[in-house]
Amino acid sequence: MTRLTGRALRLTVFVGEHDTRHHKPLYAEIVHRAHAAGLAGASVFRGIEGFGASSLIHTSRLLSLSEDLPVAIVIVDTEERVRAFLPQLDELVTEGLVTLDDCEVIRYTGRGHTPPEPPEEDAGGKNTEGKRAP
Amino acid sequence: MTRLTGRALRLTVFVGEHDTRHHKPLYAEIVHRAHAAGLAGASVFRGIEGFGASSLIHTSRLLSLSEDLPVAIVIVDTEERVRAFLPQLDELVTEGLVTLDDCEVIRYTGRGHTPPEPPEEDAGGKNTEGKRAP
Amino acid sequence: MTRLTGRALRLTVFVGEHDTRHHKPLYAEIVHRAHAAGLAGASVFRGIEGFGASSLIHTSRLLSLSEDLPVAIVIVDTEERVRAFLPQLDELVTEGLVTLDDCEVIRYTGRGHTPPEPPEEDAGGKNTEGKRAP
Numbered sequence: 001m002t003r004l005t006g007r008a009l010r011l012t013v014f015v016g017e018h019d020t021r022h023h024k025p026l027y028a029e030i031v032h033r034a035h036a037a038g039l040a041g042a043s044v045f046r047g048i049e050g051f052g053a054s055s056l057i058h059t060s061r062l063l064s065l066s067e068d069l070p071v072a073i074v075i076v077d078t079e080e081r082v083r084a085f086l087p088q089l090d091e092l093v094t095e096g097l098v099t100l101d102d103c104e105v106i107r108y109t110g111r112g113h114t115p116p117e118p119p120e121e122d123a124g125g126k127n128t129e130g131k132r133a134p
Numbered sequence: 135m136t137r138l139t140g141r142a143l144r145l146t147v148f149v150g151e152h153d154t155r156h157h158k159p160l161y162a163e164i165v166h167r168a169h170a171a172g173l174a175g176a177s178v179f180r181g182i183e184g185f186g187a188s189s190l191i192h193t194s195r196l197l198s199l200s201e202d203l204p205v206a207i208v209i210v211d212t213e214e215r216v217r218a219f220l221p222q223l224d225e226l227v228t229e230g231l232v233t234l235d236d237c238e239v240i241r242y243t244g245r246g247h248t249p250p251e252p253p254e255e256d257a258g259g260k261n262t263e264g265k266r267a268p
Numbered sequence: 269m270t271r272l273t274g275r276a277l278r279l280t281v282f283v284g285e286h287d288t289r290h291h292k293p294l295y296a297e298i299v300h301r302a303h304a305a306g307l308a309g310a311s312v313f314r315g316i317e318g319f320g321a322s323s324l325i326h327t328s329r330l331l332s333l334s335e336d337l338p339v340a341i342v343i344v345d346t347e348e349r350v351r352a353f354l355p356q357l358d359e360l361v362t363e364g365l366v367t368l369d370d371c372e373v374i375r376y377t378g379r380g381h382t383p384p385e386p387p388e389e390d391a392g393g394k395n396t397e398g399k400r401a402p
Contacts, residue, residue: 001361001362001363003358008367010367010369014175014177014208014210027317028317031317031318031319034319035319040320040365041282041318041319041320041365042317042318042319043282043315043317043318043338043340044315044316044317044318044338045179045313045314045315045316045340046179046316047177047178047179048178048179048180048205049161049162049165049177049178050165050175050176050177050178051165051168051169051175051176052174052175070177070178071316072177072179072208074282074340076282076365076367086240089240090135090137090242093135093242094135094242094244095135095242095243095244096241096242097174097175097210097239097240097241097242098239098240098241098242099142099144099210099237099238099239100237100238100239100240101144101235101236101237101238101369102369103367103368103369104367104368104369105365105366105367105368106354106357106365106366106368107364107365107366108358108361108362108363108364108365108366109363110362110363148309148311148342148344179313180313181311181312181313182312182313182314182339183295183296183299183311183312184299184309184310184311184312185299185302185303185309185310186308186309204311204312206311206313206342220374223374224269224271224376227269227376228269228376228378229269229376229377229378230375230376231308231309231344231373231374231375231376232373232374232375232376233276233278233344233371233372233373234371234372234373234374235278235369235370235371235372
């Protein structure tokens, strides 16, 4: 296992689950772009309730909002790489919120036998531990 | 599309999914109050496991906790507006945790044709992109 | 209700939902260790999509990733207690990401009748409000 530490910038994008880009979920397009841009990782979390700038709340229980729930896409990488990705969000997001905040990171990669190599980026095999991390 | 940037305060409230306020989920009441207070948005995320100050963990797999899962309500707005909302949390939350942290925000609102107007706050219509954002 | 405020460190661990430790979900083991270490709370959130250091994305819709979704474990406590927990993550996590960031906290505990006592830590009974908080 290799342990890397340092400073990073966390990017969180809040959009609607049903927001689309060319008939594809917008959040999926953002994750795809993040991967294509070489960012270290991305994780998408779906909310169970919410409202945003243009949402309507007609009932106190917000039942009317069940149709389009919020999703949050979290990306953590170096400040330089995260900021280089922002123009793509400008292109993709028409309504939504992006937050950026500094954090300290500890990144665990691989299992110690081959520290200098990126772990199985192009391999077809699967390992069963530690596969997802933004 | 209008792009607004600046500093903001992120408020995260952690309570139990089954916590109630007058027979209504507490998280829904908090979202309702946030909307009524004019905050820019709120998103609620449900956890799949957890423990807090008064929870009991009797098994190592935490099976006993499946009954009341954690929820996190995330609100992002100006520091002034977020802090003005805190007394309402004092009134509502009997057990739980609130975190506050600074962040940089980029807010996308509307589609560029009517930048100075708030996008469809009072309209009955729906648009299919970018409806949710805290 | 007792209201405690102060500075804290928020720890977020991103691993895969199917990552295991001795045939048990890794995220459950981390929560168990956090509880055993006396940390104030932990909440686990499951993502709906994502990629990390060693993940493969073969399609633009990321359909191939549905098998191992990201999970985020959020822990908030004093800096000292959170940092004392990090060696356990070094032992447990082979691939994944940990972020640490400062935040301001407001912690609500109990209901005001017995402020000096920890609320029902050892009691068998359940209360229906405010049971979960990291």
